[in-house]
Amino acid sequence: MACTILRKEELAPDINLLEIAAPMVARKARAGQFIIIRIHEWGERIPLTVADYDRDAGTITAIFLAVGKTTEELAGLASGDGIADVVGPLGNPAEVPRDSVVVFVGGGVGVAPVFCEAREFKRAGNRVISILGARTADLLIWEDRLRAVSDELYITTDDGTKGHHGFVTDVLAEILAEREVDRVVAIGPAVMMRVVADVTRPSGVKTIVSLNPIMVDGTGMCGSCRVVVDGKTMFACVDGPEFDAHQVDFTLLMSRLAAYREEEALSLERFHGEKTDGVGGK
Numbered sequence: 001m002a003c004t005i006l007r008k009e010e011l012a013p014d015i016n017l018l019e020i021a022a023p024m025v026a027r028k029a030r031a032g033q034f035i036i037i038r039i040h041e042w043g044e045r046i047p048l049t050v051a052d053y054d055r056d057a058g059t060i061t062a063i064f065l066a067v068g069k070t071t072e073e074l075a076g077l078a079s080g081d082g083i084a085d086v087v088g089p090l091g092n093p094a095e096v097p098r099d100s101v102v103v104f105v106g107g108g109v110g111v112a113p114v115f116c117e118a119r120e121f122k123r124a125g126n127r128v129i130s131i132l133g134a135r136t137a138d139l140l141i142w143e144d145r146l147r148a149v150s151d152e153l154y155i156t157t158d159d160g161t162k163g164h165h166g167f168v169t170d171v172l173a174e175i176l177a178e179r180e181v182d183r184v185v186a187i188g189p190a191v192m193m194r195v196v197a198d199v200t201r202p203s204g205v206k207t208i209v210s211l212n213p214i215m216v217d218g219t220g221m222c223g224s225c226r227v228v229v230d231g232k233t234m235f236a237c238v239d240g241p242e243f244d245a246h247q248v249d250f251t252l253l254m255s256r257l258a259a260y261r262e263e264e265a266l267s268l269e270r271f272h273g274e275k276t277d278g279v280g281g282k
């Protein structure tokens, strides 16, 4: 389905918010799900998690980090521009417990999908503790929105410019040492989710991560999003994207994410060249 960008906003350096008109997706979207977009006819398909939705307005919000060719191209679009295809909602919605103490851990742009889930968990009567982390204070996003749906909120920055000087996992370890927690949900870079799994493993607290392998079709047909969970092959697009963190083979996930580094670098280089030559974006 072709969609129009209603709002495009740079929230932090290289971190952009995109609100698109997609009434059919908004009607069904639930926390934990994602969309796949293709900017134009020649574009690649990329998945983005649903960070927010408004069923009445018929809109979907995604937040993305410009890391390569397609996300840079997306960052160059403006309100009023069109996107050729938006498919979704895809993947399984997050499983929402009741009357539980849940710690959410959001790293980088992972904070946005954490907001969407934390809001749903809070509405279902859970006690929500959120830990939000970034490399530096300038890269923290949606702090106020997350605070509004959390009973407690902790901030960490790698360089100490705001909140705890260190990693989200330092605060998580302190919380786990002090009190009873029923569940931990972590969304962010693969390396962060892996460390969260290591921190919660000794106590056996149920830990859920949202996996981000390379995806193409998003419907279980192409096999590109293959992950191994509990020794079994799964497709993150249809079996996930959320899985039991203690069962995930993170080494495989991280090596598959890096499989096309050379091609990705070349594609970005060509894109920059095209922009300089005035060809741009095809």
Ligand SMILES: Cc1cc2nc3c(=O)[nH]c(=O)nc-3n(C[C@H](O)[C@H](O)[C@H](O)COP(=O)(O)OP(=O)(O)OC[C@H]3O[C@@H](n4cnc5c(N)ncnc54)[C@H](O)[C@@H]3O)c2cc1C
Binding pocket: 034, 045, 046, 047, 048, 049, 050, 062, 063, 064, 065, 066, 067, 068, 069, 070, 071, 072, 109, 211, 212, 213, 214, 215, 216, 241, 257, 258, 260, 261, 264, 265, 268
């Ligand atoms: C279910 C899911 C939800 C996601 N949600 C978000 C989100 O909300 N915000 C956000 O910033 N990013 C999200 N991502 C990651 C995002 O899709 C990639 O950053 C994007 O595809 C990179 O494309 P590129 O051309 O800009 O960069 P490239 O240079 O092509 O790739 C940069 C890195 O991004 C990853 N990547 C590349 N292509 C894909 C692909 N088709 N699918 C998945 N990963 C890819 C690889 O690790 C690669 O090394 C999500 C990924 C998945 C699987």
Ligand code: FES
Binding pocket: 214, 215, 216, 217, 218, 219, 220, 221, 222, 223, 224, 225, 226, 235, 236, 237, 238
């Ligand atoms: S993206 Fe093709 S099988 Fe999951």
